[in-house]
Amino acid sequence: MTFLRTALGAALLASTVGIGAAGAQPAADTLRVRLNADIRSTDPGVNRDANSDAVVMHMVEGLVAFREDTSVGPMLAESVTVAPDGLAYTFRLRDGVRFHNGAPLTAEDVAFAWKRYMDPATQWRCLPEFDGRGASKVTAVETPDARTIVFRLERPAALFLTSMARVDCGGSGIWHRASLNADGTWKEPVGTGPFRLAEWRRGQFVELAKTETYAARSEARTGHTGNKTPLVGKVRFVIVPDAAAAKAALLAGNLDVITDVSANDVKELSARNDVAIESASTMDLQAILFQTNDPLLKDARIRRAIALTLDVAEIVGTVSEGRSKPNRSPIPPPSSFHTAAHQTVPPANVEQARRLLAEAGYRGEAIKLVTTQRYPALFDIAVMAQAMAQRAGIKIDLEVIDWAAQLDRYTKGDYQSMVFTYSARLDPSLSFDMFTGPKATEPRKAWDNPEVQTLLRESFQTVDRTRRQAIYDDLVKRLMDEVPMVALYSSVDTSAVRRNVAGYAGWALGQPRLWGVSFRN
Amino acid sequence: MIGYVLRRLLWALPTLVLVGVAVFVLVRLIPGDPVQVMLGDAASPEQVADMRAAYGLDRPIAVQFWLWAERIVDGDLGRALTNGQPVAALVWERFLTSAGIVLSAVALAVAIAVPAGTFAAWRQGSLADLAVVAGATLLLSIPSFWLGLMLLLVFGLQLAWLPVVGYVTLSEDLWAGLSFLVLPVITLTLTEAGVLTRMARSSAIEVMRLDYVTHARAKGLPEARVLARHVLPNAFGPTWTLVGLVLGNLLGGIAVLETVFTIPGLGRLLVDAIFNRDYPVIQGCLLLTAGIYVVVNLVVDLCYPLFDPRVSAQ
Numbered sequence: 001m002t003f004l005r006t007a008l009g010a011a012l013l014a015s016t017v018g019i020g021a022a023g024a025q026p027a028a029d030t031l032r033v034r035l036n037a038d039i040r041s042t043d044p045g046v047n048r049d050a051n052s053d054a055v056v057m058h059m060v061e062g063l064v065a066f067r068e069d070t071s072v073g074p075m076l077a078e079s080v081t082v083a084p085d086g087l088a089y090t091f092r093l094r095d096g097v098r099f100h101n102g103a104p105l106t107a108e109d110v111a112f113a114w115k116r117y118m119d120p121a122t123q124w125r126c127l128p129e130f131d132g133r134g135a136s137k138v139t140a141v142e143t144p145d146a147r148t149i150v151f152r153l154e155r156p157a158a159l160f161l162t163s164m165a166r167v168d169c170g171g172s173g174i175w176h177r178a179s180l181n182a183d184g185t186w187k188e189p190v191g192t193g194p195f196r197l198a199e200w201r202r203g204q205f206v207e208l209a210k211t212e213t214y215a216a217r218s219e220a221r222t223g224h225t226g227n228k229t230p231l232v233g234k235v236r237f238v239i240v241p242d243a244a245a246a247k248a249a250l251l252a253g254n255l256d257v258i259t260d261v262s263a264n265d266v267k268e269l270s271a272r273n274d275v276a277i278e279s280a281s282t283m284d285l286q287a288i289l290f291q292t293n294d295p296l297l298k299d300a301r302i303r304r305a306i307a308l309t310l311d312v313a314e315i316v317g318t319v320s321e322g323r324s325k326p327n328r329s330p331i332p333p334p335s336s337f338h339t340a341a342h343q344t345v346p347p348a349n350v351e352q353a354r355r356l357l358a359e360a361g362y363r364g365e366a367i368k369l370v371t372t373q374r375y376p377a378l379f380d381i382a383v384m385a386q387a388m389a390q391r392a393g394i395k396i397d398l399e400v401i402d403w404a405a406q407l408d409r410y411t412k413g414d415y416q417s418m419v420f421t422y423s424a425r426l427d428p429s430l431s432f433d434m435f436t437g438p439k440a441t442e443p444r445k446a447w448d449n450p451e452v453q454t455l456l457r458e459s460f461q462t463v464d465r466t467r468r469q470a471i472y473d474d475l476v477k478r479l480m481d482e483v484p485m486v487a488l489y490s491s492v493d494t495s496a497v498r499r500n501v502a503g504y505a506g507w508a509l510g511q512p513r514l515w516g517v518s519f520r521n
Numbered sequence: 522m523i524g525y526v527l528r529r530l531l532w533a534l535p536t537l538v539l540v541g542v543a544v545f546v547l548v549r550l551i552p553g554d555p556v557q558v559m560l561g562d563a564a565s566p567e568q569v570a571d572m573r574a575a576y577g578l579d580r581p582i583a584v585q586f587w588l589w590a591e592r593i594v595d596g597d598l599g600r601a602l603t604n605g606q607p608v609a610a611l612v613w614e615r616f617l618t619s620a621g622i623v624l625s626a627v628a629l630a631v632a633i634a635v636p637a638g639t640f641a642a643w644r645q646g647s648l649a650d651l652a653v654v655a656g657a658t659l660l661l662s663i664p665s666f667w668l669g670l671m672l673l674l675v676f677g678l679q680l681a682w683l684p685v686v687g688y689v690t691l692s693e694d695l696w697a698g699l700s701f702l703v704l705p706v707i708t709l710t711l712t713e714a715g716v717l718t719r720m721a722r723s724s725a726i727e728v729m730r731l732d733y734v735t736h737a738r739a740k741g742l743p744e745a746r747v748l749a750r751h752v753l754p755n756a757f758g759p760t761w762t763l764v765g766l767v768l769g770n771l772l773g774g775i776a777v778l779e780t781v782f783t784i785p786g787l788g789r790l791l792v793d794a795i796f797n798r799d800y801p802v803i804q805g806c807l808l809l810t811a812g813i814y815v816v817v818n819l820v821v822d823l824c825y826p827l828f829d830p831r832v833s834a835q
Contacts, residue, residue, distance in 0.1 A: 248685045
């Protein structure tokens with residue numbers, strides 16, 4: 001009994017002291033949203049992942065932001081003027097915008113935040129997009145008056161505003177200098193967003209509180225811009241790694257919104273009276289990549305043959321439970337550049353595949369297809385592709401590894417073939433750029449064709465929409481011919497929302513937006 | 522006694538050093554890169570290289586190990602790559618959370634298993650014995666995550682008696698804290714009670730066959746006294762050893778349960794760290810786990826003479 005007393009005492013002590021990591025009960029007007037993992041930091045575009053971006057974008061805002069249709073519109077800026085030569089972007093700041101600490105937003109604040117972004121020591125993810133290595137090179141940032149800021153570029157850049165708005169760049173969010181510690185390191189975001197950071201209990205939740213003095217735009221809510229008025233007192237992102245537990249919590253009323261609902265759960269949740277389903281096509285891409293340097297797969301006929309064995313419609317219908325549309329173009333359907341030239345999905349043709357294989361002298365050599373079970377769709381695609389290829393006598397061996405190992409292999413180009421998921425790219429040039437480039441310097445790139453790279457470079461620089469569309473149409477035609485990869489589909493992001501929540505809507509970025517969301521009485 | 526404890530602790534040092542070296546090397550042998558996981562699929566090779574340099578991951582492994590070992594001597598386990606938190610504080614905080622659940626569950630499991638096992642041994646071959654053995658085998662066979670999910674569905678979802686997700690400490694809100702602990706503790710108690718009951722039963726059966734138990738009965742002692750004074754203390758030794766092993770095992774991580782019940786414990790921290798290839802956190806968790814094994818085994822050994830006077834610490 002002594003042991004029992006001691007053990008119980010120790011347990012009680014541990015539970016009591018444990019525990020600076022405790023979590024308080026949320027207040028009644030708190031909207032509770034599931035995150036499947038903790039965020040990495042609150043520093044916009046620095047040490048981030050998708051969850052970190054989703055949370056941070058509620059606290060900071062950039063000069064521009066993505067609209068619902070993934071075009072770029074002003075956010076903190078009242079207007080954006082592009083010089084006729086494309087070498088200067090002038091932003092006029094909105095009047096009356098204040099930071100969470102009450103300080104008014106000025107051009108100096110923008111320049112201050114920008115200076116930190118451009119400092120390599122910050123390790124801003126998007127630095128290469130602005131320092132000349134990527135989309136643009138900013139040569140100067142000028143503040144002619146308190147509400148005007150001018151960015152000067154070395155060369156015209158079609159993607160300058162798009163890069164600024166990118167969510168993985170933290171939307172190039174503007175924050176007050178009070179966000180930094182005295183030594184210049186990041187403390188917490190003091191931004192202009194509809195919510196401010198209230199509490200982050202690591203491993204448990206991130207709680208945001210409504211910005212009482214939020215200065216909303218007048219136009220309707222759209223994407224990450226428009227009217228972003230907060231309608232609930234608090235938002236709590238609750239970390240629930242297990243999908244089954246998250247579903248149970250939603251049904252029990254312990255969560256109000258869960259994102260990333262699996263295809264299997266949608267049917268069950270749709271049938272309930274207390275839950276509504278919100279779906280939206282996203283801009284990510286599921287694809288099968290081929291290593292074109294591989295002794296076997298360097299022959300385009302074999303790659304084409306594999307593509308011909310795939311019944312893409314059946315694969316996509318099965319893995320997405322019929323919610324996603326097959327798409328053989330890297331440009332996702334929500335994009336306005338996804339025109340007729342990008343909507344063709346060739347049917348499977350096993351006979352033609354066999355002829356191509358015979359021409360190429362394929363003798364049943366095994367082809368390794370790397371996949372992972374971290375994302376069930378990727379594994380299912382691999383299994384179906386294996387079975388479909390078998391119909392033409394192509395032997396595919398699956399290699400199942402964990403996601404971190406797969407990312408490593410992808411980066412090094414260390415694969416024969418691989419089922420991969422690309423995160424959302426919100427511009428067609430970026431959609432092609434994600435797999436196009438010289439393998440010598442970027443082994444992760446699947447498509448190494450100098451002509452294609454020249455065309456793609458042009459698309460990054462020209463602002464003429466018609467010319468850009470023509471380039472993308474040409475690229476997708478070449479892609480179908482050379483088959484360095486087989487695009488399959490962009491996923492549909494599905495959220496389940498309790499019926500007492502009003503105003504929640506999914507969108508192309510697949511991340512929750514909780515401004516404009518309220519509780520029904 | 523003090524000399525014995527010191528000797529045991531000194532012997533633990535080489536064990537921990539070996540564990541440290543093995544953990545450091547093995548973690549780096551796993552394919553995957555923390556920076557790559559952090560930056561995702563859109564990162565350029567320059568970005569990856571820059572960040573690797575910033576975290577010192579571009580240095581030779583021997584240099585990285587030396588720097589890590591140097592810091593450990595100063596009691597610093599480094600900082601998490603994912604969020605920059607000090608690893609020592611992070612690991613300790615998560616350990617305390619897990620320890621609260623594990624110690625409560627094991628204490629309850631012992632409280633159930635020892636009387637049940639002894640009773641079954643006393644009634645060996647009867648229907649009651651069969652029921653206890655069958656119940657213990659059933660508990661032993663149920664995966665803890667499944668049992669946890671079932672309890673969540675029944676008590677959280679259907680009956681709505683307990684919250685499904687979240688965590689509050691007892692110090693912050695006693696009743697709310699207890700409500701979050703009930704289901705994980707019950708799940709762990711039930712799954713561990715099975716194995717402990719079987720051990721308690723077989724130990725008690727063995728002791729009951731010994732001459733001094735027959736002698737005690739022949740003296741005319743009441744059966745309850747025979748069990749309480751002569752059987753239970755002598756049969757508890759093997760169960761106590763098993764309790765030590767179970768504790769060491771569970772304190773090292775109950776990742777699956779912590780994931781199901783959204784408990785921010787050590788096991789979940791370790792699993793997340795492995796997914797993210799957060800080397801300092803993985804190393805910190807595994808070092809602590811090794812340390813726990815050493816300490817728990819030492820405590821078990823030191824307590825053994827309390828249950829079996831034939832064994833002395835010497």
